[in-house]
Amino acid sequence: MADSPSVIVVGGGASGTLAAVHLLREARARAIPLEIVLIDQHGRHATGQAYSTTDPCHLLNACAAKMSALDDDPGHLLRWAHDNGLAVDGSDYLPREAYGRYLRDTLAEAEDRPARVLRKVTGTASALSRDPGPRVHLSDRRQVDADAVVLALGNGPPATWSRIADIESPRHIADPWAPNALTRIRDGAPVLVLGTGLTMVDVAITVTRAHPDTVVYAVSRHALLPQPQPQPVPPAVPVSIPDGPLGLGDLLRAVRSAVKDNEGDWPGVVDGLRPQVQRLWARLSPAEQQRFLSLAARYWEVHRHRIPPATAARVAGLRAAGRLRVLRGQVVRAAIGPAGLRVHVAADDTGQDLDVGWLVNATGPGSRIDADPLVTGLVAGGLARPDRLRLGLEADPYGAVLDATGRPQSRIYTLGPPLRGSLYETTAIPEIRAQAAALAPRLIEAAAWRG
Structure with missing residues (x-):
């Protein structure tokens, strides 16, 4: 595999796993060789923070029908569950430990040896350089070289109180x-x-x-x-948001009106808003985004999640x-x-x-901008810049990390929680798997081009 294109995925949780799975599937579809190096700090490859729990009472917060790892195969999780003796249907909530096993199995099945190989590395990525190509430095002084890098960093630990x-x-x-x-x-x-x-x-x-x-x-x-999730979950309700300049007050009034028109049944309205959140977030000015975080985010989170x-x-x-x-x-x-x-x-x-x-x-994920040596080093070195709210990294619409001048990096990408400042709704499986699917062909092209 020495001459094969290679991609380093930094982070072995759900974001990194979905990125690796879609990369391997894309390489197989194109019949090209590929090596992926999946780096995880604690050796929890494919399970990460969320799905490494062993408590059987820790359940997924979304039903099985919505949690497929594959963007083009919504029934994939349910088939896996049935093949593994789990008597569940689409409306059931699986234990998170079972979902971790599902991600591990899906990752293993995506390999197509000897042409498409996954190499797991346990270690802490502490720095990233790019001369001549991307090189990830681990805290124990090991180095890993590749043709492209994905920063699948997931949620950060809680901010220090x-x-x-x-x-x-x-x-x-x-x-x-x-x-x-x-x-x-x-x-x-x-x-x-x-x-x-x-x-x-x-x-x-x-x-x-x-x-x-x-x-x-x-x-x-x-x-x-x-x-709590209602049982059964009602269908999503379309929510009409006025065109033109959008302020937080306009948004809140539209949501309250939709709930009233839906006879107070807010879960359908919240679920109807979800596909629009990234577009609505982009329509808010930075000042209005900050107002949302200060005044409304907590209320949205308890109703959305x-x-x-x-x-x-x-x-x-x-x-x-x-x-x-x-x-x-x-x-x-x-x-x-x-x-x-x-x-x-x-x-x-x-x-x-x-x-x-x-x-x-348990105050929730903190920002990595000022706490993660890898991210702070990228920003200090001009290879990346924080988003305007300092929730994560700024990237172009395809996930290419922007450098200090605002230019998209050709070989450094990200997905999932690091994009929260740009997309806001970017931490759940449906959003991350869509990003992974869209990112895979660009990563393949970036890794294959060695000019």
Whole structure:
């Protein structure tokens, strides 16, 4: 394979796996050789952060009919499930662990040895240079060369919470999705979780299952929980958005009007908006995008990213039993305390001290722009530039990363969460698989051209 075109995919989660799968399928369709090097920091190739969980109660948030890995084959996941003895239909919600196995199998099946080969590398990509061609530097001093690179970085770890950044305690879990991060929380001590979103739900389910006495306190400014998926899921409702200049107020009025016209049935309206989100996001000015992030994003997220009925029932049961207590407020300080940690939660003009055994940061993905050495190095070296909101990297419509001058790189591409600032709706499987399918032919051409 020494003379074959090669592509490095940095990131072995869902984004990287979908990119590799569509690349291998495209190379097979063109009958050309190809080597793909899939680099994953923790050796969780094909499962990554989201699908490496072993908790059977962690379910997909979308039904099986919507979760095929292949953009041109919507029934692929269901066929895999039936072939593997899983009695499910399109409206069922699979365990995320099963979906991780599905991604591994789909990746393995996409290989076509000896012409089209996947090589898995475990390591941390710390830098990227491009003289003479793309070279990825690993933190252990290894180097990997290729003809093109895909930055499939996925979601970043939670941003460091400034008020607890100085706590040096094994009872402070800064990233709940780091390998084995939650396995230590099994002593029955109270757990305080920063955030009330999807990650909090997963944390609460896992730690309360690990010990029957565990109580979880979940804290956020709005105390909003993800909404449950209706059963059955209603059909998507077309939503008409006025042409011309678009402001956040115009958008919110159109959505409220659509919900009212749909007799208050908001899930259909939200699902009807989803195919338009990327276009609508591009129509908002940077100032209006920032207003959305500050004022409306949390409300959109809890209605857009809903939890399965079984998960919602489990959350309701924990709340009814007093084992999940949702608090509106902010953590203003934390220190070593008699039970492990003492945390002060402030809400409006009141506050309370909580003595807890564990503190878990589940505030959601942080930006990699200022936290990931690979990304900060790319920006500092002029090979990439952040989007205007600093949520990720700026790229052209085909995923080519823009350099400091705004010129698309011919051999460096990205997809998925790093495009959130440009596309906003870019973290779910349907969006990422479409990006992977569109990116594959361009990557093949970039890798094959060695002029």
